[in-house]
Amino acid sequence: MxxxxxxxxxxxxxxxxxxxxxxxxxxxxxxxxxxxxxxxxxxxxxxxxxxxxxxxxxxxxxxxSRETANVPMPRTWFVESILVTIFCCLPFGIAGIVNAARVETKYNCGDIAGAQRSSEEAGKWTQIGFWIAVAGFVIYLAFLAVVFALDRY
Incomplete structure (x- = not known):
């Protein structure tokens, strides 16, 4: 059988x-x-x-599905997520990579709404990681400026 x-x-x-x-x-x-x-x-x-x-x-x-043939794939944020992971903020970058990897898979399976949600999540975590890194860098530069200013006196 x-x-x-x-x-x-x-x-x-x-x-x-x-x-x-x-x-x-x-x-x-x-x-x-x-x-x-x-x-x-x-x-x-x-x-x-x-x-x-x-x-x-x-x-x-x-x-x-013929309905999905005319709908463009949402932005994946894959490259940006990898760059944020390497240069900025590892945990948020990994969350971005995981969601970015789901975008194309869901789109190819015909889940357009799911692909859009994954794209939004990938973008959110990638941008959060980037801006936290920028804020950390600015705080670090301010700290160095204060240390060097106090060192003069």
Whole structure:
């Protein structure tokens, strides 16, 4: 007996028997694989699933969505986050990198709103790290100025 898996673009679901998978009423574009194979194929390429497709793309991979084709990907903030991590503030830079890495993944999975939220979070943490570093540098320069001024007297 073969076991099947399908993907909704974010997670893999399964294993399912052929009958269980047919009951899911997948769309023709849903990505499916057999347990013995590592290759993902659209459900329509499996002859054993013919006649069991649903009207709506219930579990179709959002990467094929026509609605997302015209929406530009939000800014990732990846390079800026790396620079903030290296030169400015490690904890906030890492938070920026983590969120920046999620932007493209969510966008490619069709989660436009999630990609936008991740972009905003990446930008927020990157900018916080940058401005904290700038403030720290200004405070350090003020401290040096005070020390050198007191050293003269």
């Amino acid at each position: 073969k076991n099947y898996y399908y993907s909704d673009g974010l997670t893999t679901h399964g294993p399912f028997s052929l009958e269980e998978l047919r009951a899911k009423k997948l769309s023709r574009n849903a990505m499916v694989r057999v347990e013995s194979s590592e290759k993902w194929l659209p459900a329509e390429q499996f002859p054993e699933l013919e006649g069991s497709f649903g009207e709506e793309p219930v579990a179709a991979s959002p990467i094929y």
